[in-house]
Amino acid sequence: MKETNVENLISLSNDLRWQIGDEFHDNLAEGIYADAAEIVKGSVRNKKEKGHLRFDAKLDQILTSKYLGFPLMFLILAVVLWLTIVGANYPSAMLGSLLLDTVHPFLKDLGVTVGLPVWLNGFLIDGVYLAVAWVIAVMLPPMAIFFPLFTLLEDFGYLPRVAFNLDNLFKRAGAHGKQALTMSMGFGCNAAGVVATRIIDSPRERLIAIITNNFSLCNGRWPTQILIATIFVGAVVPKAWSGLVSLAAVIGIAVLGMGFMFFTSWALSKTVLKGEVSTFSLELPPYRPPRFWKTIYTSLIDRTLIVLWRAIVFAAPAGAVIWLISNVHLGDLSIAAWSIDFMNPFGYLLGLNGVILLAYIVAIPANEIVIPTVLMLTVLVTGIGGGAGAGVMFELDSANATGDILKAGGWTLLTAVNLMLFSLLHNPCSTTIYTIYKETKSLKWTAVASILPVIMGFVVTFLVAQVWRLLS
Amino acid sequence: MEAAPKSACETCPQYNAEGLKKLGVNLNEADFVVALAGNPNTGKSTVFNALTGLKQHTGNWPGKTVTRAEGAFQYNDQKYKLVDLPGTYSLLSTSEDEEVARNFILFGRPSVTIIVADASRLERNLNLVLQVLEITDKAVLCLNLMDEAERNDIEVDTRTLARDLGIPVVATSARYLRGIPELIQTVSDLANGRIVCKPHRIKNIPPNIEKAVTKLSNEIQAVYPDIPNSRWLAFRLLEGDNHVIELLRKGEFVK
Numbered sequence: 001m002k003e004t005n006v007e008n009l010i011s012l013s014n015d016l017r018w019q020i021g022d023e024f025h026d027n028l029a030e031g032i033y034a035d036a037a038e039i040v041k042g043s044v045r046n047k048k049e050k051g052h053l054r055f056d057a058k059l060d061q062i063l064t065s066k067y068l069g070f071p072l073m074f075l076i077l078a079v080v081l082w083l084t085i086v087g088a089n090y091p092s093a094m095l096g097s098l099l100l101d102t103v104h105p106f107l108k109d110l111g112v113t114v115g116l117p118v119w120l121n122g123f124l125i126d127g128v129y130l131a132v133a134w135v136i137a138v139m140l141p142p143m144a145i146f147f148p149l150f151t152l153l154e155d156f157g158y159l160p161r162v163a164f165n166l167d168n169l170f171k172r173a174g175a176h177g178k179q180a181l182t183m184s185m186g187f188g189c190n191a192a193g194v195v196a197t198r199i200i201d202s203p204r205e206r207l208i209a210i211i212t213n214n215f216s217l218c219n220g221r222w223p224t225q226i227l228i229a230t231i232f233v234g235a236v237v238p239k240a241w242s243g244l245v246s247l248a249a250v251i252g253i254a255v256l257g258m259g260f261m262f263f264t265s266w267a268l269s270k271t272v273l274k275g276e277v278s279t280f281s282l283e284l285p286p287y288r289p290p291r292f293w294k295t296i297y298t299s300l301i302d303r304t305l306i307v308l309w310r311a312i313v314f315a316a317p318a319g320a321v322i323w324l325i326s327n328v329h330l331g332d333l334s335i336a337a338w339s340i341d342f343m344n345p346f347g348y349l350l351g352l353n354g355v356i357l358l359a360y361i362v363a364i365p366a367n368e369i370v371i372p373t374v375l376m377l378t379v380l381v382t383g384i385g386g387g388a389g390a391g392v393m394f395e396l397d398s399a400n401a402t403g404d405i406l407k408a409g410g411w412t413l414l415t416a417v418n419l420m421l422f423s424l425l426h427n428p429c430s431t432t433i434y435t436i437y438k439e440t441k442s443l444k445w446t447a448v449a450s451i452l453p454v455i456m457g458f459v460v461t462f463l464v465a466q467v468w469r470l471l472s
Numbered sequence: 473m474e475a476a477p478k479s480a481c482e483t484c485p486q487y488n489a490e491g492l493k494k495l496g497v498n499l500n501e502a503d504f505v506v507a508l509a510g511n512p513n514t515g516k517s518t519v520f521n522a523l524t525g526l527k528q529h530t531g532n533w534p535g536k537t538v539t540r541a542e543g544a545f546q547y548n549d550q551k552y553k554l555v556d557l558p559g560t561y562s563l564l565s566t567s568e569d570e571e572v573a574r575n576f577i578l579f580g581r582p583s584v585t586i587i588v589a590d591a592s593r594l595e596r597n598l599n600l601v602l603q604v605l606e607i608t609d610k611a612v613l614c615l616n617l618m619d620e621a622e623r624n625d626i627e628v629d630t631r632t633l634a635r636d637l638g639i640p641v642v643a644t645s646a647r648y649l650r651g652i653p654e655l656i657q658t659v660s661d662l663a664n665g666r667i668v669c670k671p672h673r674i675k676n677i678p679p680n681i682e683k684a685v686t687k688l689s690n691e692i693q694a695v696y697p698d699i700p701n702s703r704w705l706a707f708r709l710l711e712g713d714n715h716v717i718e719l720l721r722k723g724e725f726v727k
Contacts, residue, residue, distance in 0.1 A: 013709035034676035036598035
């Protein structure tokens with residue numbers, strides 16, 4: 001009975017639709033606008049004479065100008081990065097010495113005192129605890145600086161201007177202009193960037209944004225870039241220039257990432273994700289003075305602590321795995337040594353080595369632990385002193401000492417450059433992969449988003465290695 | 473961080489914030505459900521935070537809120553669950569965020585809908601306001617960002633506006649918690665039926681279309697006497713919105 005009624009309604013609506021013609025949508029929209037105009041006429045008064053430019057408009061003329069827009073964007077990015085890099089040094093060193101040099105031996109002794117078996121003590125303290133401590137020492141300070149700075153820019157209203165500047169490039173790449181916003185979020189955390197793609201209406205363009213978000217260097221990868229650039233790239237120029245050159249190298253990698261993002265978006269939209277670019281309107285909101293302390297507070301609570309907690313949750317089991325593969329032996333060699341030997345030839349082809357490849361496999365849960373894992377495994381393989389024993393992650397107090405270990409492990413400038421490239425171009429961390437799956441609900445696209453960057457990483461590092469060796 | 477809502481005229485009962493308790497995410501046994509709708513970047517999340525005491529992240533760019541955030545507050549012993557919807561310019565197209573907002577106002581049957589609008593850009597914001605008023609008749613317009621409007625020398629006569637729209641209008645600057653006590657009081661009055669709205673219905677429609685809408689809307693009322701938004705449903709059917717047709721077949725509108 002009800003069902004026939006519903007069908008009657010639907011057929012009645014179909015008949016009526018024929019009668020009123022196909023302009024219903026426009027008519028309705030016009031009607032709404034006409035009503036709105038009438039209402040506003042009766043209740044809103046604008047006392048200010050129109051015609052002269054307000055502060056907002058003047059600022060927009062500069063920030064979104066044809067010539068100054070891009071340089072200013074890179075300048076702002078450089079300043080934010082510089083503040084992050086320089087500012088994070090000291091608290092990182094302090095946290096490192098506290099958690100690694102003071103608390104770690106204390107816990108180890110405590111384990112002995114309460115009578116933990118040696119293997120369990122090693123597993124818990126050298127494996128799980130050290131991984132967590134490293135992540136906190138390395139990640140917390142840069143995050144506590146980067147996120148608030150980013151949030152201040154966001155509250156001020158700069159992000160939509162970035163989107164405005166980049167819109168034309170995105171259009172040419174066949175992607176949605178709002179991808180600029182999700183890309184910017186990705187510079188903080190790729191998982192957050194992937195969630196933010198919900199602002200893109202078209203499923204095709206949203207997929208492109210999700211798949212290419214990984215090309216935004218995330219928070220877990222900045223420290224790797226900065227450390228390696230400082231040790232190897234900064235060292236090839238006179239000391240006075242090394243800071244500036246390392247910073248330029250890091251920004252270069254970030255910009256290269258944006259290049260890959262545009263290229264991949266373009267390639268996807270020309271092949272598997274073909275379609276029209278959808279138009280959209282993006283409001284340039286008024287600039288609003290950020291509420292400084294409130295912003296600092298919320299970005300610490302909302303972003304920094306949540307991201308840090310996530311990293312800790314993933315780092316703990318990874319630390320356990322690292323300790324296990326270095327201490328469980330198959331025949332003469334530990335599993336780690338065995339895998340490194342196995343992967344070395346392939347690593348050589350890519351201008352990397354087995355240690356780096358193994359580190360990237362172990363560090364799938366969290367990018368932050370790549371460098372400590374690399375150090376630990378290098379010490380294991382080369383057998384040089386300075387480390388703290390098999391499967392023990394550690395941080396060296398100075399970049400020089402880190403460099404010495406890596407050089408002893410056979411590292412060259414090529415290894416460093418390719419590690420920076422591979423850090424940019426490899427699979428997303430497991431949190432991001434899981435988020436991609438939750439957002440796309442598709443195993444296929446999750447697989448594409450996870451594997452595509454690794455393949456690109458292999459290709460790019462392989463090419464760089466071959467050309468490099470040919471030239472030198 | 474924030475001071476509790478306070479104002480000069482503390483003798484006035486509507487300023488008395490003692491009745492207000494921010495409950496954060498404690499959503500148990502809400503007496504009323506309140507939806508928070510509005511254009512992107514009008515400060516919905518800021519209003520949400522001011523009411524619930526939560527620290528939902530806010531940002532100065534349109535589209536910041538992509539999921540529904542929920543929180544709660546208690547006022548005069550009644551509990552209100554507050555749902556922060558994604559910002560939309562309209563409810564007429566079919567993008568994902570618009571659907572989240574539209575479906576919630578339709579099927580979530582909120583006791584009250586707070587429509588947040590940017591006071592400096594009222595005309596553009598009214599597009600959504602008028603559409604929401606076609607769907608629900610228990611709504612309050614939260615005229616937010618009044619501080620910016622004042623800075624730009626824009627004056628809004630809230631009483632005329634309220635009369636034209638047929639719903640209460642409250643001027644606020646949520647960032648500075650101005651107007652929040654009045655907003656809470658108005659929401660409470662609406663929820664308890666102390667204020668009855670007579671919402672504006674879209675008028676400037678060509679006569680032949682208006683006739684078709686009325687006819688269809690009357691038929692819908694004949695089939696579903698309880699439906700509060702038959703006119704809006706008629707709009708959607710005339711537009712040929714497959715999503716709504718499907719929902720109608722499934723009987724979603726009569727729950």
